[in-house]
Amino acid sequence: MTEATETPGAHGEEPSRRDFIFIATGGALAVGGAFILWPFVDQMNPAADTLALASTEVNIAELEEGQEITVIYRERPHFVRRRTAAEVEAAREVNVANLPDGDARNFNIAAGSPATDENRSAMTAVVSEGVEIEDAVRASLLVTSANCTHLGCVPTEGAGDYGAWFCPCHGSHYDTSGRIRRGPAPENLSVPVMTFTSASVLRLG
Amino acid sequence: MSGPSTYEPKTGFTRWLDSRLPVVRLGWDSFVDFPTPRNLNYWYTFGGILTVCLMIQIITGIVLAMHYVPHIDHAFASVQRIDRDVNYGWLIRSIHAVGASMFFLAVYMHIFRGLYYGSYKAPRELLWILGVVIYLLMMAAAFLGYVLPWGQMSYWGAMVITNLLGAFPLIGGPITEWLWGGFSVGNATLNRFFSLHYLIPFLIAGVVGLHVWALHVPGNNNPTGIDVKSNRDTLPFHPYYTSKDGFAIVLFMVIFAFFVFYWPDALGHSDNFIPADPLVTPALIVPEWYLLPFYAILRAVPDKLGGVLLMFGAIGVLFILPWLDTSKVRSMRYRPLARWFFGFFVLACLGLGWAGAALPDDPVPGLGAVGVDFLMMGRVLTVYYFAYFLVILPILGFVEKPASRPASIEESVLGNSSQSAPAAVPAE
Numbered sequence: 001m002t003e004a005t006e007t008p009g010a011h012g013e014e015p016s017r018r019d020f021i022f023i024a025t026g027g028a029l030a031v032g033g034a035f036i037l038w039p040f041v042d043q044m045n046p047a048a049d050t051l052a053l054a055s056t057e058v059n060i061a062e063l064e065e066g067q068e069i070t071v072i073y074r075e076r077p078h079f080v081r082r083r084t085a086a087e088v089e090a091a092r093e094v095n096v097a098n099l100p101d102g103d104a105r106n107f108n109i110a111a112g113s114p115a116t117d118e119n120r121s122a123m124t125a126v127v128s129e130g131v132e133i134e135d136a137v138r139a140s141l142l143v144t145s146a147n148c149t150h151l152g153c154v155p156t157e158g159a160g161d162y163g164a165w166f167c168p169c170h171g172s173h174y175d176t177s178g179r180i181r182r183g184p185a186p187e188n189l190s191v192p193v194m195t196f197t198s199a200s201v202l203r204l205g
Numbered sequence: 206m207s208g209p210s211t212y213e214p215k216t217g218f219t220r221w222l223d224s225r226l227p228v229v230r231l232g233w234d235s236f237v238d239f240p241t242p243r244n245l246n247y248w249y250t251f252g253g254i255l256t257v258c259l260m261i262q263i264i265t266g267i268v269l270a271m272h273y274v275p276h277i278d279h280a281f282a283s284v285q286r287i288d289r290d291v292n293y294g295w296l297i298r299s300i301h302a303v304g305a306s307m308f309f310l311a312v313y314m315h316i317f318r319g320l321y322y323g324s325y326k327a328p329r330e331l332l333w334i335l336g337v338v339i340y341l342l343m344m345a346a347a348f349l350g351y352v353l354p355w356g357q358m359s360y361w362g363a364m365v366i367t368n369l370l371g372a373f374p375l376i377g378g379p380i381t382e383w384l385w386g387g388f389s390v391g392n393a394t395l396n397r398f399f400s401l402h403y404l405i406p407f408l409i410a411g412v413v414g415l416h417v418w419a420l421h422v423p424g425n426n427n428p429t430g431i432d433v434k435s436n437r438d439t440l441p442f443h444p445y446y447t448s449k450d451g452f453a454i455v456l457f458m459v460i461f462a463f464f465v466f467y468w469p470d471a472l473g474h475s476d477n478f479i480p481a482d483p484l485v486t487p488a489l490i491v492p493e494w495y496l497l498p499f500y501a502i503l504r505a506v507p508d509k510l511g512g513v514l515l516m517f518g519a520i521g522v523l524f525i526l527p528w529l530d531t532s533k534v535r536s537m538r539y540r541p542l543a544r545w546f547f548g549f550f551v552l553a554c555l556g557l558g559w560a561g562a563a564l565p566d567d568p569v570p571g572l573g574a575v576g577v578d579f580l581m582m583g584r585v586l587t588v589y590y591f592a593y594f595l596v597i598l599p600i601l602g603f604v605e606k607p608a609s610r611p612a613s614i615e616e617s618v619l620g621n622s623s624q625s626a627p628a629a630v631p632a633e
Contacts, residue, residue, distance in 0.1 A: 050387045070484050075389040077484050150509060152368040153486040169490050170504060186509050
């Protein structure tokens with residue numbers, strides 16, 4: 001193209017109308033091509049109805065101490081666990097400085113907060129106005145993503161070195177606070193945004 | 206193509222056609238009169254076998270698409286329906302599923318043959334690179350196709366592989382969501398995977414066209430690795446290699462048919478007969494056998510991003526192989542050291558496959574007593590895999606003393622008999 005635009009220049013120093021047409025056509029094709037490419041790339045992103053997926057409500061009144069259920073929130077499984085006092089105690093005794101991932105990974109609080117158990121449990125959940133809920137209950141509740149942060153498998157409950165979750169795919173061990181302790185997973189299991197809308201209902205999202 | 210065209214149209218119609226669209230001439234020069242080294246052995250028949258494999262996959266795939274439903278609520282059931290209710294559906298699906306494994310079996314033979322006889326060396330670098338591109342496309346097609354039956358292995362295989370991309374910093378998250386079309390592997394993912402699975406075989410066919418084109422410019426390599434010097438070194442492709450390839454294709458089809466009719470599920474995984482369940486991960490997730498070595502390389506690295514990069518690197522290194530091998534001798538038939546390292550390389554690939562199929566913490570049979578588990582074995586073999594390309598082949602070209610080579614292809618086949626008339630030898 002550059003050669004073609006130079007050829008008319010050999011006849012005269014002034015750019016010709018032909019040069020202008022060459023550049024204008026090339027520019028229109030390049031810019032137009034970029035504009036038309038974007039819709040074909042962006043169509044693959046999550047659609048509006050997918051993004052608008054409703055929140056998930058969990059009935060926590062029926063959860064016994066030590067019981068765990070798995071719920072689907074935004075297409076992904078999430079663990080909701082009412083931990084025993086011993087499990088909470090074990091999670092609180094850990095020195096955060098020694099954790100592979102020191103970030104709480106909790107969407108309810110500021111990014112980069114330390115991964116203490118208090119920063120991971122439902123203590124961080126919003127409590128709707130007028131709702132009364134015991135601190136012990138909030139502290140015992142742990143809600144995390146159920147997809148291993150390595151490659152997305154669902155860890156097995158009550159297994160592994162820390163008696164909480166063990167991922168069978170590539171051997172990641174999580175503790176009773178859902179924090180990665182050993183294995184290839186890079187991050188703690190993330191905690192979704194959650195709100196106590198009543199004494200018995202925890203809403204995710 | 207090499208040499209002037211020898212095609213002579215004989216009828217009025219072919220003369221008319223030849224002056225307008227010389228397609229018969231192209232076919233004649235490429236597949237009938239094409240001069241081919243006279244010493245090609247059966248390792249050279251896999252190109253023809255692979256062409257047949259691609260055609261089988263495309264034809265059976267088009268038929269299966271007439272009955273398959275790409276929706277998470279119906280996909281699993283529609284595949285069962287193909288197996289049970291659709292007329293001859295059991296046969297066509299079995300051919301397609303077994304065909305994927307046969308395709309990879311043949312391509313591995315084809316690749317190892319190229320590695321042994323130095324078919325990647327000048328002037329065939331682009332031919333080799335196009336082949337690696339085809340191999341990459343094949344892996345993409347196989348992965349996408351494996352997701353379609355929407356069984357447990359389909360779902361969790363898709364989950365693990367798409368999550369690999371999440372390892373890349375910053376762009377990882379947006380790219381995986383873009384690929385999924387949602388927050389996780391779901392209906393949007395299945396739909397687009399079906400669309401792309403239908404597309405890729407045609408891309409492969411296109412690159413195969415370039416691959417054959419790039420082959421027909423320098424012509425075939427051969428087991429001696431020596432260039433063709435005269436037409437006494439070659440035979441016309443037809444009937445010599447059409448019949449040789451044809452015979453090999455028939456033998457290959459015997460193996461193919463054995464699996465299709467007697468052992469159709471042997472190469473699959475039993476967990477894929479359980480419908481996909483996002484809440485439960487199978488105890489052991491493994492890819493199909495042909496991807497196991499790369500899975501072992503992925504797991505060999507304790508770091509997520511490192512493992513992903515190394516796995517892609519294992520294929521990436523093939524692209525630069527033509528410039529890594531410094532030896533002037535093409536065929537390892539005349540490279541006394543290289544052939545040993547090549548042998549170990551084949552064993553390393555098989556061993557990586559074994560390690561990829563096993564649980565990382567399990568002891569290796571026979572070596573467990575000395576504390577070698579499959580993770581350790583995978584790591585050692587991964588080091589050898591990369592060392593073969595990045596250390597051994599570059600150095601060997603300088604230190605190895607090649608064996609003496611025949612003067613020509615003709616001599617390697619017929620000895621020196623071409624100089625003097627062969628004496629009649631009575632049959633023993």
